[in-house]
Amino acid sequence: MDLAVPADLKREWADLQTRRQFLGRSGKVLGWAAMASLLGNRGLRGDTHGSAYGNQPGEALKLPHFAPKAKRAIYLFMSGGPSHVDLWDYKPGLAAQYDKDIPDSVRGAQQLTGMTAGQARFPIAPPHWEFKRYGETETWVSDLLPYTARMVDDLAIIKSTNTEAINHEPAIMLMNTGNMNAGKPCLGSWLAYGLGSMNDNLPTFMVLQTKLSTKENNQPVSSRLWSSGFLSSEYAGVGLRSSGDPVLYLTDPDGLDREVRRKMLDAVNEINRQIYEELGDPETNARIAQYEMAYRMQTSVPELADLSKEPTSTWDLYGPEAKEPGTFAYNCLMARRLAERGVRFTQVYKRGWDMHDNVTGILPLICGETDRGCYALVTDLKQRGLLDDTLVVWAGEFGRTVYSQGGLSKDNYGRDHHPRCYTTWMTGGGVRRGITYGETDEFSYNVVKNPVTVRDFNATILHCLGIDHNKLTYKFQGLEQKLTGPTPANIVPGLLA
């Protein structure tokens, strides 16, 4: 205050200062009250980042609610809506129905998408590929999935998954966050928030995107899907890039060694701490935690991405393309490595399943790209003893219509979005293996037995991880928010071991 400032301005500034301080302080008190109600009473956070913020066992730790079967989960998300008709839901009667109209009684009063609503007729397009029986369970699987077919005895195949959304964005949001509208935390964030980290040197929740292989059908996926919503942003998914450095700016620039970076971080953290003292915004702490995480990732990520010590059996299993970052096979291998390193939740995104036309042209490409990786991942986890306590989920956001969108020929057809039934699978910790759950009608159009809603699906995933979906809640906008939303959800006991 050595500047020559007019006295009245000084007085005004002092007035403002006190008022600001008063408001700031009350904000801080409110913030602490909120923190206390969040952490103290419910103590949801396992622990996150180092001892400074760590939570100790038994110290208000209320999660998992019961002893979990799975400590971690890997979610292979097939964005676009894989065709259950061509891959899983074998209906031998369909071949004879070629080019016949699907009965109105089956379709009912369903509202269709704008893409097929105008069609004069809805001709049935039987799958272009053969189905065969595999495994001791004699499960029908399409010729498009020769690798996955080898492990059917280890899967719980759900033919009765159904969703309320008919278009990609709401349907993907619903699968990932339990709500069609953006802004809610996704499954991975809920898990990170509820269960905390097993490894302080890596994020609790990681996201792996698969490089695009075709130019068609690629519905966008965006960070909304791994957002932490109203939860603290330290629970958001951390992406590994598919090319170049797995995490940007992780390597120190020339001339800056780790010691200097440490000093820089200490200074920044100190400033952030002061800001937090002043304003009490928990997001400031999230930022401190993320800076620290990035610092630790400087050593943990290079070790993670270094595949040179993988035995040759790994490449035999995953295939040579697993050496190329960004491929689906690479991401599956990386998912296994993340599981080994105690990452709670890994979500792999694969786009390209949205086939409104040219199914016979594209579906084999996408299947060829993903089939072996899925098999390799499950098999690898199993042989390494990780499948006992790792949950693996394979799912898209909806299925595809049995009738053709656009022209139908013996060689090609298109399929529109189909929310009423689609096939998903899960395996691993807590899941009953070698079962098919739920049934659809002879047109693979409606669920006739044991429907599984998205809510039930997510509730069951949480159950495998030791979480009661009704108890993992967070107060926001006056509601006890939860992943499965306000509509009652049920775990599916038939899927559980």
Add this chain to the structure above:
Amino acid sequence: MSSGRASVKFFPTSKTTRVLWAGALAFSIGLVLLPWGIKLDGQTHADWEQFLGRFHPLVVHLPIGLLVLVPLLELAGRRRPALREAAGFVLALAFAGCAIAFTLGFLLAYGSGGAGVTLSRHMAGGIALTIGALLCLLARWSWASGASVQAYSGLLSCTLLALVWTAHMGGSLTHGSNYLTQYMPAGLKRWAGVSEPTPATASFYTKHIHPILDANCVGCHGEGQAKGGLRVDSYDTLMKGGQDGPVIVAGKADQSMLLTRVTLPTDHKQFMPAEGKPPLRPEQIAWIKAWIEQGASPTVAELQGVSRGDERAEAPLQPVGDYSSLMAEIRQMELGQGAKLKQVSAKPEDGLVLFTVDVAPSFGDAQLAQFEKFAPYIVDAELGRTQVTDASFDTLKRFTHLHALHLEGTRVTGNGLGKLAGLSELNYLNLSGTQVGPETSAGLKSLKSLRHVYLYNTPAAGNGQQAAAAPRSAT
């Protein structure tokens, strides 16, 4: 001691007292004989009986409060005699309350077809309590007329004990018999001698059918009350059926009334579970149906089309001891070592998991040895990719509740695995990527409880490339 002159005025002659005692005796005998006169036959009766009876829970708390008030007033009366005078009045009200509550309770039990041990006990308690209150009343009058105080105080104490017991039985009826003990701390449970439900042997009935019935049906068809004469809380009573005959006909699902009643339309009068309780889930109905159709056996472990052969019974986890006093040390350990001890779940008795993944490069036998203090509480030791060697078995053998042991990618060669033979709960052992050789199979065989052994990428797995998840061979 004031002698309650007002009472003396009301009951001046000993003849009146004798008549009153005789009347009370007759009333008591009548009350005691009532359950033999009108038997609780498990059938539902007139609607008006149930209508009135349902006021029982409302009325019943009144005499409880009044009875508890009586000794307080008597004691307080030593200082303020007016309170003692009130005690007589309150006692009279309490008796009236007991009589009304008992009447309504009896109507409820008789009208709604209640039966069962807990209900009988609750009713006996109600009778004892009503009689007790009446005798207290008379004893108090006698005391006021000059008799000794002992009879009154003794009777009052007994009546209060009867009150506690009766109220507990009543609570068990409405909330279930384990309502109080369910969330009792483990230490208190042991002290109180409350037994944990013993883990059932793994037949399909105990694993799937009994839990469904237990969660959905036993409230009305159990030990507490056996509506319609039916109890489903044990296999024997389930097969015995109710007053209308058996509810399960082995091999014939369509003739089994239990299945019929749970599959009726939910708005049907006979639909079960009754009274707006949630219907059974489709899978649960499917399990019950399959179980009946395949013989309704109490011992068969698997059913065709329902459970698969690869489901192996796993030893139930035993609760670990109380480690709450070690909390501070556990925290200290984490700060010093970086390795974490986390609770498996919100229930402390599920034990602790030892996580070492973030300090694996610096975590060796010496670091592990420092966790010996917590050994009996650790059920899962995640030592994968740490620097531990065969010397770790000397520490690990003290992890008496160890359920899962992760040693993948460590320097362990398996020499001395036999030291773990005493770990009776060890179910999972991961040795993948270690130098464990074929000669360790003897050590493995001594670990009797193992169900999951992983030897991937080890010399023991042959050429080292084949998956060696061979749980069966290890048992």
